[in-house]
Amino acid sequence: MQYRLFPILSILAIAGLVIGSYGMFDRLVNGLYPVAFGSYVPWGLWVAFYLFFLGLSAGAFLVTILTYLLNIKAFKSIGPLSAFMVLVCLLCEVLFILLDLGTMHRAFYQFFLTPSFSSLLTWMFVLFNLMGIIYTLKTYFLVRGEIIQGAAHQKGLLKTIYRILSFGRSHYDEAMRSADDHRVHRLAWLSLPVGLLFYATNGAFFAILINRPIWNSAVTPLLFVVAALLSGGALVAFLTYLYVDNGQGLRDTLLKYLGRSILFLLCLFLVLQAIQFFVGYQTGRTDIVTALNHITVGPHAWIFWVVHLGIGSIIPLLLLTFAQKSAKAVAAACFLIFVTFVAVRYNFIIPDLAVYKLEGLEFVFRHARLSTDYVPNLNEWLVAVWIISLGLLAFLLGTRYLPIVNAKLGGMDHAS
Amino acid sequence: MSRFLPVEDGLVRMQRELKRALDGDPQKIKWGMVIDLAKCTGCHACTVACVAENKLPPGVVYRPVLEIEMGTYPAVRRNFIPRPCLQCQNPPCTKVCPVTATYKNEAGVVVVDYNRCIGCRYCLVACPYSARTSDFGEWYTRGTTEGQGVVQGQKTAAAGYEVDPSAEYGKKWPPRGKGSPIGNARKCHFCLHRLAVGMLPACVTTCIGRATIFGNRNDPESLIFQMIGSARAFQLKAELGTQPAVYYLA
Secondary structure (H helix, E strand, O other), X not given: OOOOHHHHHHHHHHHHHHHHHHHHHHHHHHOOOOOOXXXXXXXXXXXXXXXXXXXXXXXXHHHHHHHHOOOOHHHHHHHHHHHHHHHHHHHHHHHHHHHHOOOHHHHHOHHHHOXXXXXXXXXXXXXXXXXXXXXXXXXXXXXXXXXXXXOOOOOHHHHHHHHHHHOOXXXXXXXXXXXXXXXXXXXHHHHHHHHHHHHHHHHHHHHOOOOOOOOOOOHHHHHHHHHHHHHHHHHHHHHHHHHOOOHHHHHHHHHHHXXXXXXXXXXXXXXXXXXXXXXXXHHOOHHHHHHHHHHHOOOOHHHHHHHHHHHHHHHHHHHHHHOOOOHHHHHHHHHHHHHHHHHHHXXXXXXXXXXXXOOOHHHOOOOHHHXXXXXXOHHHHHHHHHHHHHHHHHHHHHHHHOOOOOOXXXXXXXXX | OHHHOOOOOHHHHHHHHHXXXXXXXXXXXXXXXXXXXXXXXXXXXXXXXXXXXHOOOOOOOOOOEEEEEEEEOOEEEEEEEEOOOOOOOOOHHHHHOOOOOEEEOOOOOEEEOOOOOOOOOHHHHXXXXXXXXXXXXXXXXXXXXXXXXXOOOHHHHHHHHHHOOOOHHHOOOOOOOOOOOOOOEEEOOOOHHHHOOOOOOHHHHOOOOOOEEEEEOOOOOOHHHHHHOOOOEEOOOHHHOOOOOEEEEO
């Protein structure tokens, strides 16, 4: 990444942390009292952001699979960056979900004391932790050599950090690199079923719920996987543009491949979404039509038409189709896709919940918590800003001070 | 006076049947409820009684009465449908709980263990009847003026009432504001704490039209057993296969 962006983005991240800390303080002191969601729309902005980061991690996950399992050399330059990206996204995901819990502290022990394996949430917890462990180890083994070698050259705090991460080692040779590459390869094998199960479970988490107008469909898990790969792939492509050096046209070649893949995924996603809408409207069922109408003609329809379809789909579609040879155009298209994808997640979560399950429920026992009118409030946005800023800062510091971008590229070349 | 009454009052009979159930084998008890829609006047006494009995905070409701208007003027009518937790025998809410905090007990009542619930609200989303609400820590007295009198104002009677915990599940809960059930999922539990001491649920005793019938579904001599067998009996959203233990009479 060009150095001039680092201080600007760092200042932005720190400012976000400072501004968001007010919301965090309010949330930690007053529990869920400050939030706008209630009992009929029990999940709000934070769950939408959780899904957003889930999608981003999926794209990075895909690149690590392509690099360290399928050994596709074109992606090796962004392999460690992708592995680190998965970790940062997992950090943001867990923070969004933890803060969304009514009694957050119990999540730290209750899953171990009384787990229920009939719940997909338990499986998400298991798979999430496995992903965290796998990707922490994978990232570490990818950069361990540079850390051990770098410990001698670094100064001050960074030297201490490098020494701690070296675990007392000061020597790193080819045999150790080869062993580490083997470890990374084995971890990549392990991450394939774990990752696929993790992303599919997130889709199934919603799909299994009976009587949910939009979610309760066999297409939901598939839509989830495609959406995750699309948004995550777009993020990886954008980071490739920022971080990968274009020596011998490597970056442009990578972007060409990624651009084509993302164009395919975008088309597939739009087709699946169109099928979902077509089938939904054709059923004529009141709850389904009402939920879909919330998206297409409701008070927040601009999120669908302008943000998702206009900025996040049609413009990128045109750029990826007619300017796919331009690295800048591909990067711009991918930026638009992943940034606007939070609109897709929002439209997945809220409209389904914003349908009364029983006729007449809206007219009795009126209270703000017993309404389907939901608009995220300032507290929710501030907490979201805090978490995103933390993720951004972690990413910036990691890529700047750890050998994430300049690491030897791993893979099985050394091992063989 | 009894010679003017054609039959024994339903409440008296249900009370007697409750005692019989409690004196018998606890393994044979399966609590159930029947709500006669033709008798419901829409007075909301059950809703209010439930709020008072369980000391429900603002935004938490166990038994709202749905009001449905049908037809167009002048041919209009209004129906009332009380909706407690339907105590499904195949409950979608318990399966999704990641920490076994909600489950169906031996008597067929779906309960919540407040000391286990992590507040993920997955059960709220899974319930097809919106019968669960989350306690967001609301207070009736928050934002009210400070009164100087003896019975008014936050620091006197009102706040004192709110801080005093409910007797739900027959447990001694900490004063409100000090942990659970704030942050938890909450729901109707057929007033298990009242049943344990031989009292009918609050919504049953306050029903002025005697529209709510309660008892042991396994007792063939009971009023509820007879009512469930009525040709008028139906279950809400029966097609979902949730098998509610709450029946309605059309």
